[in-house]
Amino acid sequence: MSESVSGTRGEVVAVIPARGGSKGVPRKNLRRVGGVPLVARAITAARETASIDRVVVSTDDAEIGAVAEEWGAQVVARPVNLAGDTATSESALLHTLDALAATGVETDILVFLQATSPFIDPRDLERAIGLVRDRSFDSVFSAIETYGFLWSADASGTARGINHEPSTRPRRQDREPHYLETGAFYVMRSLGFHGARHRFFGRVGVVEVAERSAIEIDTEEQLVMASAIAPLLHGVGGQPGSIDAIAVVTDFDGVHTDDTATTDVEGRETVRVSRSDGMGVAELRRAGIPVLILSTETNPVVSARARKLRVDVRQGVDDKAAALIEWAAEIGVPLASVAYVGNDINDLACLNLVGWPVAVPDAHPLVLAAARVVLTRAGGDGAVRELSDRVLRSLVPIERQKT
Secondary structure (H helix, E strand, O other): OEEOOOOOEEEEEEEEEOOOOOOOOOOHHHOEEOOEEHHHHHHHHHHOOOOOOEEEEEEOOHHHHHHHHHOOOEEEEOOHHHOOOOOOHHHHHHHHHHHHHHOOOOEEEEEEEOOOOOOOOHHHHHHHHHHHHOOOOOEEEEEEEEOOOOEEEOOOOOEEEOOOOOOOOOOHHHOOOEEEEEEEEEEEEHHHHHHHOOOOOOOEEEEEOOHHHOOOOOOHHHHHHHHHHHHHOOOOOOOOOOOOOOEEEEOOOOOOEOOOOEEOOOOOEEOOEOHHHHHHHHHHHHOOOOEEEEOOOOOHHHHHHHHHHOOEEEOOOOOHHHHHHHHHHHHOOOHHHEEEEEOOHHHHHHHOOOOEEEEOOOOOHHHHHHOOEEOOOOOOOOHHHHHHHHHHHOOOOOOOOOO
């Protein structure tokens, strides 16, 4: 909670505008980076920021709304007239604040996040909120420092220096830096925003962020770049090294096994599995974590292994995604809380449904690209045990529930 101008205790509210339409990148807010939908990455960054009391997604799209709720955000339905290509972010923010006020929620500090920035650091959000809360600034924004020489060109193509005199080329250390907005977040006093009806008003400050976190996705190429960068940066959600899931689903071949099989003269198959995987699954069951083996093939080996592990199994499944959705609904677990581990392209549909898409290290390149986590142990060599250990590690109590 934060002290409002009126002296009452207003909330620090994060609002993420996320409309369904997008021309440059279709369904952009639901596209995944590092195995996580863009809107979910923004939600997670906000929920991991201790000073934020409430996380709200403003959307006109039912699917985005459902994903937002699964990842712990409150949803405010945005009217169609505020969701077109010409609608401003400010209009969505004002509508959301008014909708919250109508339910008795007073907002003191507004944190405006954009889902198109996938690498928002909660520590940067904390710094920004602090600068507004202590009244150093009325409005602050994320930016990177730049010493770049900027130019413009007129109708004839003739270039003109904007932030420098072209006839003088000072050294970097002799120049004053400029700041380039990243578009990731803006933090401001709600009352001032209502008056100005714009994100910049009063005394405006800058929160400098790391350049590696400054990518903004407006094109397919930028989405590819962000996906390449994601494994190199700290993942969103959970504690380092943990997988914060409450249900586990695995493929069989290439996950429980090394993806090879031996056949005898009668055509009977044998496969190689890891005993440590069995212990890992037993620990999951003891912790109350449901486990399902999901396979497209019907094979006595799969049935035998599932019986030994005492877990659910569904095999001979043509549509693995539909089977996954059905099973999750039966046990009452949202897909955002499911970890699915796979190794090949027939796992992609499932990986793109869950909150924790996981790949074994020798998985198909498309599976590796879709994964939020890539295990270090191979299938048949402890991959399931590693998954189990990382899921169990997340059960250590951590403060993660936000209103």
